[in-house]
Amino acid sequence: MIEEVIDVKGKNLFIKFNHSFENKPTIVFLHDSLGTVQLWRDFPEKLAEATQCNVLVYDRLGYGKSFPMITHERENNYMELEADVLNDLLSELNINDVILFGHSDGGTIALLAASKYPEKVKAVICEAGHIFVENITVKGVEEALNAYNTTNLPQRLEKYHGNKVEMIVKAWTEIWLSEKFRTWNIESFLKNITSPLLFIQGEADEYGTLEQVEKTVAQVTGTAEKFIIPNVGHTPHKESPDIVLNKSIEFINSVIN
Template identity: 60%
Template sequence: MKEHTIAKIIQVDYKNIYVEYYHTFDGCPTIIFLHDSLGCVTLWRDFPKKLSEATKCNMLVYDRLGYGKSDPMPTHKRPVNYLELEANFLDKLLIQLDVKDAILFGHSDGGSIALITAAKYPDRIKAIICEAAHIFVEEVTLRGIYEAMDSYKKTNLAERLAKYHGDKVECIFKAWTETWTSADYKVWNIEYLLKEITCPLLFIQGEADEYGTLDQVNRTINRVRGKTEKLVIPDIGHSPHKEASEQTFNATKDFITKVK
């Protein structure tokens, strides 16, 4: 076993991206953690490191463009296919870091990115853990976003997010909310890609998820071609790895142990 750690800004596609890469276990897969619409490396807390150590897998976690310590987005206006573009960017990052055996753990937006990446770039992807991913737009998703927009106006949400994103908060919040609530985005759907996924998949969802129904889970596992498992946790919302940390951790650890 060796310890090789990168925790620094690297350039990918001429963009400065903050990366933490722990390559500790030779010959073992690397778990890639993909954060949600308002997330970053820091907001994962100790979940990635604990899972890496428990499964004896390497670990890569990074701030997507616009988030955390990475470069700002050039504009908050996103194209409808921005998640597909994020998957393309992730593939470039994996090539640059020479990660050939990736297990993707994606939360919300990150889960959608994981699915798209596995569909478009299957050679590097060994398995996927999707947590509260979206494959199409639902009314419950839009209601949840409108509630978040109201909270942003009436509470100190922006101030709390600024601890992690600095002066990039308004841009990332608009990028999330204005994209998803736009008329163009209502037709966004990646179900057509799912048949290209042949690796094992674990889909984790809170039964009380304020941003998505169980249709997201069931329609995903019914369309992919790899082996599938699902964990639906009662009374839990959009972030099972925080709200039901132990249950999510154990299910993920068992899944990774089987597929690695």
């Protein structure tokens, strides 16, 4: 597994990359709003090994071992811009056949990338992604911000993000709690998704209702499957790793074999 920081059109991004399998797609992992390469733990390697696929995991700008953001300020289209960065990263690494596995913000970015760059995307696994803003999501972000201000959460995040923690927390919470973001909606992109889609969601997700799943699978053009896990919250791959791993293996094998 190669680990390095590479320059992607002026953005210095940390990547972990393994390209061991000829003529096999690369599974690209897209982390959540406070995530990093490290926080995926060994899940990417397990999925890649089980499906005999290549794997790419990276920290978005501002996160983990990537360079800091220039500013914490974001516009409503910030996840669409991240889909463009992903496309630039794939071009830089000469990767043209990918299966996207995105969690939360990463799930939304995966949907946007599949919509904008369908020629590169073979399939999508979207875990707890969002396509519009719900009250439950705003409440979840408010509670996370309160935890940041009243618990040892800053110190726990520092372990992964170093001195960039305050910047990424502001970047995430300020846009999601802003009045202008209440109108954010990416449903218009969904019809352009032609690759197979697996949408995984915990039934007890504290950041979104099952309406996110239903409206997504109903509007994509390609085949779409939903996988709802009872008694699981916003991070199924951590809360029920074996269930998510086995379902993901099944889905990927159905796409590549």
